[in-house]
Amino acid sequence: MSVTSLKSLNFERGLVHGHQPGWWGMVMLIITEATLFVYLLASYFYLRAEAPAWPPGGIDRPDLLVPSLNSVILLSSSVPMWWADSGIRSGSQLRLMLGLAASFGLGALFLLIQGFEYARLGFAPQVNAYGSAFFTITAFHGGHVLAGLVMMALMQVRTWLGHFDARRHLAIETTALYWHFVDGVWIFIFATLYLSPYLFPALAR
């Protein structure tokens, strides 16, 4: 009997809906990480629903000015990442290097400002459940930003070494996807930790 090579789309390169398995793997990782953030934010609201005042213990509602600007910095870092990603698709290693560097700079600036914000807050994670949730959720997100920065630094080095071109750039695609996730999830964290105490003061009995 003979082996007949019948190659289907899904069979030849493992593409599903035009994406490689590695891309889908990152999507699955993002789903599981996003679920973790959902549970952390749900825990925040659960604790809030129990509290007599929110924030409790005489803590002021979070200051909005610097965190808002910082959010703009973080969210804008997705733009050069997108520019870098679409650059390498058309073969431009220069756009990839510049975009990665710009994204990295904005992400690092965000973390730096977050660090200064921590020092300005005037309460500690140990003060009460509010402090615990505030620090844990922001630090957890910060850890994700840090992981993204490490990934971008690695991608920068690999770009210099010429690992990527118009055909081979899966690692860039997945890094970009992860970075957009880290930025996107911040919108929900910002809305929860910074805006919701103003938007729903009635929840605080």
Add this chain to the structure above:
Amino acid sequence: MAATAELPTVKPLTLSRPRAIVDWLSTIDHKVIGLSYVTTAFIFFLLGGIEALLIRTQLVVPDGQLLDPRAYNQVFTMHGTTMVFLFGMPVLTGFGNYAVPLQIGARDMAFPRLNAFGYWAFLLGGLFLYASFLLGAAPNGGWFAYVPLTGPTYSPGINMDFWALGIIFLGMSTVAAAINFVVTIMALRAQGMTPFRMPLFVWTILVTACLMIIAIPPLSGAATLLELDRRFGTHFFDAQGGGDPLLWQHLFWNFGHPEVYILILPAMGMVSEILPVFSRKPIFGYAAVATSTVAIGFISVTVWAHHMFAVGLPLVAQGFFATSTVVIAVPTAVKIFNWIGTIWGGKVLLRPPFLFAAGFVAQFIIGGLSGVMVATVPFDWQAEDTYFVVAHLHYVLIGGTVFGTLAGFHYWLPKMTGRMLDERLGTLTFWLTFVGLNLAFFPMHISGLLGMPRRVYTYPPGLGWELPNFISTLGAYILGLAILAFVYNVVRSLYVGEPAGDDPWDAWTLEWATSSPPPPHNFHRLPPVLSARPLWDLKRRGRPRGEAPDWIEPAESGDPVCPSHWPLVVALGLALLFAALLVSPVWAFAGGLMCVAGIVGWTWPAAPEPGA
């Protein structure tokens, strides 16, 4: 092109070759990893079984003296933790690892190195948990670790730190395996294998993996918050600091109830593979079994608070969770009727895989019925925290998961080792398991209704609990004998078992279309998949559609297929990280660096082709 010209030789799986250990440490072959998972999980099963026998020996008579309360707490906590996290999930992951790529006609999993990482993280996470025994400080707060008991005030030792950190570590292993399953099943199915032609085991692994992806985060998150409360003085679960102990229960059971289905769905999948083969007819209602699997997956995330009826939830909430719990019995019952319909009118072969699969159906019905009983709020208030619940969960987990696993072992071991198990020993194992299970756990319904609380280290005489406890212990030892018979059977078959041949059961899924054990790349060639039973089509020549080729080529894996030690490096880095969190955080930094270095090495292209 001729397929026979370049058949590579089959490398037998044996540790007698030089460098075998080194090869094993860097293997990325899903079959070796699957076997490693299954073997390691089985060793943990034996440890968990020894813990169970300690518990039963302590309780055989009133005022037992074998274990003091402190030791008893550690033993029952580690029994539960072991059976759920170190046996149940990994053994099913192992079967999935071994069987899924074969059943869908792939060469390997989508991410073979991630697969290896999953195994190493499981092995090291298990060793991490068991290292606590060496310090005499095994976890002692119960496998669901309720606060405030497990908080810093009431559990000051490092026992529960081992638990929380070990659970986070093991969660990473589980998620890695789950992501791999989903993408493998999405991307690497053989040509023609549409979703409704996939083997039902693949369906159940797919749904299980999706559940793991969304159910592990609340567990890892909760364990992290618990560890922060314990080590860094946060107040998530501390009522005096504005936290809430019930938050732990919500988070834990948001994991815990999907977890029950994570443990049962793959076993259901095995049963759905085995019953038809040994009834010599296709499964009755394939689509109904597949879609009820998906339905169970969806409903399973809406039932968690039925573990919390006694904590004072609003009545509306209790009504909702009682209803959703009863509703989940519907797709479950659909499957049971499908299995019965499969056996009905078949030419039943009473061989060990069939016995265990049919035993699964019989015993799981009992566990399911007592599940509907405790889903009823007023009944649950009576039975909560008594041995009735212990009876229920063991009928589900032994009658379900363990029977399914043993069915899977008797069915697939000939494929894995190339040798048949002894049928008489297999039949003996079945009857010992069946009798042992019912003797051990049926009386617990009675002792529970007589008011015996779970987790007490002893009880006074004269409460009417003596007889049920004595019978339970007897049954537990019979279960122990059953497992010994099984171990003897497996070891014996490795040496003197009959050669299995490619297809000892005259089955019809793709794993039986290759040799036993399969070559490293799984298939030289595949029959085209034109129905849910491609091998049956080939053997019977009864093609549903005319012009198909005789053989097709298997699908490639997503990763380069060469051994790699980086997954082990990353897992070791994590082990160092978690061990350091127990003692000195400085070393945690080193562990983190080792992980990063490992990931860099892992993702570095093997042969960069600049400009290629």
